[in-house]
Amino acid sequence: MRIVVIGHGMVGSRFAADLAREDPSAEITVLGHEDHDPYNRVQLSSVVAGKADATSLALEQADSPQVRVLRGVRAVAIDRERREVVDARGDRHPYDRLVLATGSAARIPDIPGVRIDPDPAHDGLISGVSPLKDLDDARRIIDAAGPGRRAVVLGAGVLGLEVATGLAARGMRVTLVHHRERLMERQLDPDASDITRGALERLGIVVATGVDATGITARDSRLTGVRLSDGSMHPAELMVLCTGTVPAVALAAAAGLDCEHGIVVGEDQATPKDPAIFAIGDCAQPPEGASGLVAQGWDQARRLVQAWSPALATGAAPVPAGPRGGDLVRVKAVGLALVTMGRIDRAGPSGHAPRSVRLSDPAGGRFTEVVVQDGRLVAATVIGDDEAAASLSAAFTRATPVPRDPVHLLARPLAVQGAAGTARPVTEMDDEEIVCQCNGVSKGAICQAVHAGSTNAGAVSKATRAGTGCGTCRLQIEELCTATKAAAAAGAAPDGPSREAAPVQPPPAMAAARAATAPEPADAPEPADAPSTRGGGGSSVPVSTSSATAVPEPELV
């Protein structure tokens, strides 16, 4: 079977490598128009932020004689009649199956003065203005960055936030400009957006929303400032364009395949017009919509490989759906933890109304909203809490059961709490409580040994074996020796407050959750089909419904 892959980026290279591993009979040709090896574009914003070294971006690629990678070779046409791909040199590459992984390009907004060359390649941009789509862009941006310099970041989507915080971390004075009132409007609701804005402002970033860039100033063909639609002027040596991406569909469109925003494909990634042609990654438009996230592209690649693998081909077993998480959006921003996941319009087919609970703490820079349906987390937004973001992300991608009352999800409940609450002082323990776990010796037994004449820890250990295992209780034994002797001298027992006197403490997770949601009637009754505590079928869900015309987020997430 001859497979031709067009595109040697993050998705195309992984597809070729995985297919070679799974199907030894596949003869794979990859056409990549770039000269270099595939690399991790998702990490470009981390390179800009100084968190990652550019040399660490190289991605694994096929290491197999089955795979022929042609670097620096641009595909210019698809001859569907003859099933051949024509490259820029005129060479023809016959295929039995063709996979388009052509990715996307940065969308360059039409700002007067930004383009110095009508050629739409970004090389035609005025010096000081750049998108962030490849390594050259990242290097250009880093060269222009520096402490005290001024930058305008255009677009407050995921990439815009990452670039703005990254440049701020490099000591730049950053203005983040967004054409909508809400930041990351595809993911955040107004409250979450406000809290995000506050977090950005605390990092020293000026946030200008509801405005567009309408012009620039330049000297010696270098950017000196950006004019916004409200008439304000912002001096800047650097403007980074984070204004979305455009799927690369030209090749497919010219071959007569259906293209809307991206190349239209079915659930099997095949184009409806030509079952021998498939599209994966940013260039594809699957039925559920493109997220612009690499996780989605990698999952498409994995499913396609599985569907083609000889083991499954004969059994005709359906390819299992990938793990959830294709729409998990994690902002990799220095000083700002922000993750959103899930879309309520894709909640399960069940008639049970989703339940939604939120914690909003603008002063603390924290926000968590969870949406639970049928005992699973179907959507969430977390701002300002790394550990909650991590544990909810894992619960979401693995679809593990969540607590009966979703309010418990608001306060870091899913990972182990860590060893925060430490034991009471040994002197306040009850006699039957175990002091030496290794040997199961109680406080009472130790006190008895002291009374019986073992006056130091060594003697107590000899008499009771306490402290002879891991040894971590030796200090407590010393303490008990001292206290018991002192108490004996004073004629009293060394006991602390009695049990009755100690107030009963709720578990920390529940207590925190209760405090966080104090004004709300959090303890909604089971069963699971109870109405949402916020009074309606997910009206407060922070994630937007998808819109076919919306410009997708940049892929860099």
Added chain:
Amino acid sequence: MVEGRDFPTNRGGLCRKGWTSAEVLTAPDRLLMPQLRTPDGGFREAGWDEALDLVAAGIRTAQQRDGADAVAVFGGGGLTNEKAYALGKFTRVVLGSRLIDYNGRFCMSAAATASNRSLGLDRGLGFPLADLGGADAVLLLGSNVAATMPPFVQHLEGVRSRGGLMVLDPRDSATAKLTADGAGLHLSPVPGTDLVVLLALIHVVLAEGLLDADYVAERTTGLPELRTATAAWWPERAEAVCGIGAERIRETARRLAQASPSRGGRGAYILTGRGVEQSTQGTATVTAAIDLALLLGLIGREGSGYGPITGQGNGQGGREHGLKADQLPGYRLISDPAARAHVASVWGVDPDSLPGPGVPAVQLLDMLGRPGGPSTLLVAGANVVVSAPNAGAVRERLASLDLLVVLDTVPSETALCADVILPVVQWAEEEGTMTNLEGRVIRRRQARPAPGQARSELWILRELAARLGDASGFPTDPAAVFDELARASAGGRADYSGISHARLDAEGSIQWPCPGPEHPGTPRVFLDGFPTPDGRARLIPVEHRAPDDDVREQAPLHLITGRLLEQYQSGAQTRRVPSLLAARPGSFVEMHPLLADRLGVEDGEVVLLRTRRGETRAPARISEDIRPDTVFMPFHYAGEGSANLLTNDATDPLSGMPEFKMTAVEVLPVRSLERSPA
């Protein structure tokens, strides 16, 4: 009466298992006579001659009918070096069977495979345990030493005082709690995702340039491949898989790097335990841990290193001297012609008469009684119907055998499945040696006579050898067996040739390799290079796959298993010590209060656990020390509540390690089952 002795490994410390170990010697049901199965399903006592004649006849019949591999042997990591060696020799020379393996396969095989592949050698810890005390950072991956090996914790005091103890465990275990109060960090991953954490740590080390570039250039190969393999595991991506925050992952990597010698730190150690190793990707996970240690320049440097924490008394020695399916004494590969020639010459046999490699434990157990599989099995030092994964299926396999012979000290659950039970001696009743987690060879001495008619395995093997042909290769004096073992190991990776009982008696202990009588032993390996063809360690790229039996709608929770402080292995010994049994009388299911609340289960209420392999019931024990998406069961118990009725017998393709540590499970309150019509 047992007392602690000041010794570098435990510094005089003992836990309850140690203090009470004398009670195992006098267990009320101690086996004192051979037992033969009676037609009514019970047992009767027999004399040794009758029992051994029966076993020898069974072996002969099976082999005459189906060939040498009709008889298989299953050993244990609790056997002395001498007994492990003799059992391996007996299998290869007397039985001529390739089918031998041991319960260490469930314990150390992933770490052993990874260490051999990356470093050219597996000696457990390549350094004295006491070295840990001087480090600035220790990363403990999937090990609960505070419960399983409490005296170990003394060696962590130094690193805790410097805030550098980092523990990866889905539970807030006794060991994880040692990181509290500024002593370090606890990372609680989603079960089955340990490898993702390690790949992300490697990613951070490379992305932030934290590696020891000189060391990597001089002492390793494979950096470019490792770089590309980990490029896709940036911390924010790993976070959504493993549930540990990206910043916490970065902090862990940075702390390790700061502690590393190339950055002026006092040193760092990365240690692995069964929690990360008992997985279908166990070898890959340990490989990633070694990769991380190599990148930071930790291995082969005094004061830093990587090591697995051996779980059984002689797990290390057991895997060096011939219990493993593919190995000959001295950690030699049975498929290596030079190794076969050397060992055959020591044994006085033709190298071509030695069988080839057998199969790993899980596959071996699965072959029992099947067409083409062995029809007779000898078990020594193992309780597989409790300790093997998918234990219900193992019991069925044992029942399908023509002859099952079990050598044991007590009527363990596996012994009770046998046709012939042979009573053997145990720790204070015999002479011998063990090799501990530091590759330290230590003596075991006889303190009391054998009870009843219990005999050493060495004697039993000689008697069987005599009945099957020739007993000349089977001395019963442990010192003489050790001397032969030492000769067989000479020139091998685990070279004991300079060690003898007399030398150990004089010097206390010796760490191998010890290639000559004047050689002082080797406390620290790899200081001068790695025993690979080019002297360099291998950085090996690995990939994360999901667990074999991952959570799904019908089984949405993670089941993990492990040990309790008061119990040991299958519990055959510790469940016979009244004070230990009283402390931990039976199995339980640990679960978070939020999970209990969701299930509607109260503390102590019996729940049903169901996996693809079986189901069992056990009372719930509610605790905040575990993730709410995970339940924990101890694996020490038989019958109802036996964790291994549930666990997965899928194995790691490289090491044969089963996936004990992550099973998708459904948990149901029994009450609700009884209420609803079935």
